[in-house]
Amino acid sequence: MIDRIAERATDLHRAARALPGVYRRLGLSHGAARAASKVACAYLALPHANVEWICEAGRYAHGGRRTAYPGFARVASQPV
Secondary structure (H helix, E strand, O other): OHHHHHHHHHHHHHHHHHHHHHHHHHOOOHHHHHHHHHHHHHHHHHHHHHHHHHHHOHHHOEOOEOOOOOOHHHHHOOOO
16 A cells, blocks of 8 residues: 555656746746646645554554554655
């Protein structure tokens, strides 16, 4: 489950880096580009929140213990 979230987080970050070029091609005004960027930021926060929930949920605990996923820091720290 977490590996799938990590893959999607990578996809989201790649898409976010491409947004300025998309805004230019579409001829968006500064205000419209800013509004679209706010939506993109919300989507970028979702994988982080999902991984946090999974790490805290007893259902996904390793051996009954709630432990942090080792790859989480890598995913959460990826630059936008």
